[in-house]
Amino acid sequence: MPASQELTRARASTRTEGSVLEVALEGPWRLDGETPRWGPLVGKDRPQEVRLRADGVTRWDTSLVAFVGEAQHWCAEAGVACDTAPLPEKMRLLGGQFAESLRASTRVDHTRSLLEGVGISTREAMSQGRDFLQFVGECWIGTKRLVAGQAGFRWLDCLGEMQKCGAMALPIVSLISFLVGITLAYSGAIVLRRFGGDIWVADLIGVAMTREMGAMMAGVVLAGRTGAAFAAEIGSMKANEEIDALTILGISPVRFLVLPRVIALGLMMPLLALYANFLGILGGMTVAYTALDIPPTAYWVEMLTIVDLPDVSVGVIKSIAYGLIVGLSGCRRGLQAESNAAGVGQAATSAVVTAILFIIVADAIFAVLFNAIGL
Amino acid sequence: MEAGPAIEVTGLACSYQEFKVLQGVSFTVRTAEIFFIVGPVGVGKTTLLRNMVGLATPVQGEVLFNGRSFTKADTAERREMLKTFGLSFQGGALWSSLTLSENVTLPLEEYTRLPRDEIERIAAFRLAQVGLAGFEDYYPSEISGGMKKRAGLARALALDPTTVFFDEPSAGLDPIGARNLDRLILQIRDTFGTTIVIVSHDVDSILGIADRLIMLDRETQGIIAEGPPAALIAGAAIPKVVEFLTRRTVRSG
Known part of the structure; x- marks a missing residue:
């Protein structure tokens, strides 16, 4: 029987009547x-x-349906008869549906064993490697056709990209290279001062900037700035079926989207690297003048005793390679992106990571190579 | 004039990511026919379309256009054949960095040697055909979804294709917009004798303009019915098909 005063919470009480377990539900569910x-x-x-009764239920929602459904499911599993006849019809109907959904639901196990995981990752790595080679091959063929004049090239797009990745990157490249010059000068001065060789800061900065840091800094900045932008742009084009729209017209996405961008970067990166060299040297000169009392002319003359054309060319050669690396990895990650919002974000991130990784690897290879040929 | 088949698909098996979706799919589409690929959502209609036009590689089987194998064609041959296709994408798939006019002129620039002003006039005409006169210099982000779809169609028609594929043309359109699009499709076919292949589950469209259709089924992973819609309903041989086309529950037996 329902309690005389109104219950404030749901209650289920059991009563055994011979072999029948009667469950009385009460209160607000x-x-x-x-x-x-x-x-x-x-x-x-x-x-x-x-036997389920709900005479004392004042109000109910899915919580009660779940209870009734679970009870019915339990009874069916345990082979116990379940009498729901005393329940209101709607409650009985929904409870039955709930029990049915419990019976029908099958859970998929997404966990993998270690071996399976290793296997799947290996296969993915292999197919990624193959895709990458195919991509580089496609770019190579595209460039060859371009040089041979067999295929049209979108110079206007390329110029637009050059402006975006070159001219518009000047402020950030200036700031970073100038600051790198300053940092190098200060840390160099700590060591060189002990030997009374303050003036050699000029040599240090000159060589470090032209051979290494100018190209490297320009590469890293463009990886973060332009590589990520390429990946995001191409990735969202892919999500929007724009790449498919090119393919269906027989226009190769590599020729249409990748080459203009990669070529733009390959052309602009050496210029940016030279500019970065200049700004870095200027940063070093500023520190030499203000902190070490070396006049700019002395600094300049000292620097020219050690920095010559081969050093500058080493930096320029590296920067071209870095430009191609940034462009290729940005475009590649964009074309690889999954066709959804998360895929675009992932593409931008991995474009930057890939580009910086390959820049460092390339730098190491260049170091060995230039050492071998005595540059 | 008895026209041969424009498209022949034989024993096509397709997969979506790692899932096998369809197998042993064979059918033919006649020249200048409006042919529907229908079926419930998720059955693989779009996957079939993508496999037919080369946006995905079939696991097995062959697709022939006018008797030439598309599946086995090399890059140059394929490019030659792609020139004769137009595909209207579900969301338009306009190139977002180009204006509507540039979207339509790009295929013309790629494949023709027409002078610039001529190309622009053709683009303006194409856009006017789909009711977008005056929108030449708008960017895709500045127009509505239905307009994007129509602009996508204008681009698909740019090179006077002999076959036009539509992926869910009426999705996202209001009933009047959908009917106008149906009318436009009929007009294209009647004027140019274009073969039209449409992936759709819009029953009004199917009953309105389809010459023939195939219906795909998830359980058999293939075709369960083929023929003109009226005959399929009248024949009432397969309850699933009649249910789909009439939106009525059919009791079998």
Whole structure:
């Protein structure tokens, strides 16, 4: 019987009547309130029949449906008869549907064994490697056709990209190279001062900037700035089926999208690197003048005793390679991106990571190579 | 005039990512026919379309256009054949960095040697054909979804293709827009004798303009019915097909 005063929370009480377990539900059943659960309620009992009553329920929602459904499901599993006849019809119907969904739901196990995981990753790595080679091959063929004049080239696009990745990157490249020059000068001065060789800061900065840091800094800045932009732009084009629209017209995305960008970077990067060299040297000169009392003319003359054309050419050669690396990895990651928002973000991130990784690897290879040929 | 088949698909098996979606799909599309590929959502209609036009590689089987194999064609041959296709994408797939006019002129620039002003006039005409006169210099981001779709169609028609494929043409259009598009499709076919292949589940469109259709089914991973829609309904041989086309539950037996 329902309690005389109104219950404030849902309640389920059991009563054994011979072999029948009668469960009386009472009070307000709400998802956001506390409600009894079937499992703990029935415990280890194994009655021959379960009868559900809901005479005392003041209001109910899916929480009660879940209780009734779980009860029915439990009865079916345990081979116990379940009498839901005393329940209101709607409640009975929904409870039945809930029990049915419990019976029908099959969970998919997404966990993998270690061996399986290693296998899948290896296969993915191999297919990625093959795709990358194919991509580089396509770029190579595209360039060859371009040079042979067999295919049209979108110079206007290329010029636009040159402006974006070259001219518009000047402020950030200036700032970073200038600051790198300053940092190098200060750290160089700490060591050189001990030997009374303050003036050699000029040599240090000159060689470091022209051979290494100018190209490297320009490369890293453009990897973050332009490489990520390429990946995001091409990735969202892919998500929007724009790449498919090119393919269906027989226009190769490599020729249309990749080559103008990669060529733009390959042309602009040496200029940016030279500019970065200049700004870095200027930064060093500023420190030499203000902190070490070396006049700019002395600094300049000293620097020219050691820095000559081969040093500058080493930097320029490197910068061309870095430009191609940034352009290729940005475009590649963009074309590889999954066709959704997360895929575009992922592409931008991995474009930067790939570009910087390959820049460092290339730098190491160049170091060995230039050493071998005595540059 | 008895026209041969424009498209022959034989024993095509396609997969989407790692899932096998369709297998043993064979059908033919006649020249100047409006042919529908229909079926419930997720059955592989778009996958079939992508495999037919080379945006995905079939696991097995062959696709022939006018008797020439597209699946086995090399790059140059394929490019030659692609020139005769137009594809209207579900969301338009306009190149977002180009204006509507530039979107339509690009294929013409790629494949023709027409002078610039001529190309621009053709682009303006194409856009006017789909009701977008005056929008030449708008960017795709500045127009509505339905307009993007129509601009995508204008681009697909740019090179006077002999076959035009539509991926869900009426998705995202209001009933009047959808009917106008149907009318436009009929007009294209009647004027140029273009073969039209449409992936759709829009029953109004199917009953309105389809000459023939194939219906795909998830359980058999293939075709369960082929023929003119009216005959399929009248024949009432396959309950699933009649249910789909009439939106009524059919009791079998």
